[in-house]
Amino acid sequence: MDILEILNANNSEPQNYVLRPTVKVVVVNDENKILTFGNFLPGGGVDQGESLEDAVRRECMEELGADVEIQQSLGLVIQYRDFLKKKYEVYGFLAKIKNITKPTTNQEDELSEVREWKTFEYAISYIEGVLYKLECGEYSKYTKERIQAKLYNSKTHLMFIKKAKEILNK
DSSP states (O other): EEEEEEEEESSSSSSOOEEEEEEEEEOOTTTOOOEEEBBBBOOOEOOOOOOHHHHHHHHHHHHHEEEEEEEEEEEEEEEETTTTTEEEEEEEEEEEEEEEEEOOOOOOOTTSOOEEEOOOOHHHHHHHHHHHHHHHHTTTTTTTTHHHHHHHHHHHHHHHHHHHHHHOOO
């Protein structure tokens, strides 16, 4: 899988960071709209012994209630989260929606998230707005850890959405 970017606030590769593989999914329908989870992409950690593809399917069922068919990988973004001392390997995938039911998660915070179909243009514009606000310091009330997480996740989501759009427009 191609490395799209390495997000690292340091001048060299940090040592002794705990590896955390995760997946993010651009789920599209026949109208080429993205199914978002709280304005961002669904996804999460890969469980021990679980394949990336199985993690994609599980996360989509948990967070979206969506049965998906994986179309292809979008690439890999590596995030060095300094405050957590974790190296996140975020694998992006493009998937088509097959069926939507009810999310299988029992987590209250996940159940309260809005699931919405959005155009690529809207999703890109929204995330670019978040990045702009981060650059302008509008999230200064947050901890440095939370700001870094929001920055890295926003950049990662934006890369995957743009890559999916490029693939679908070929």
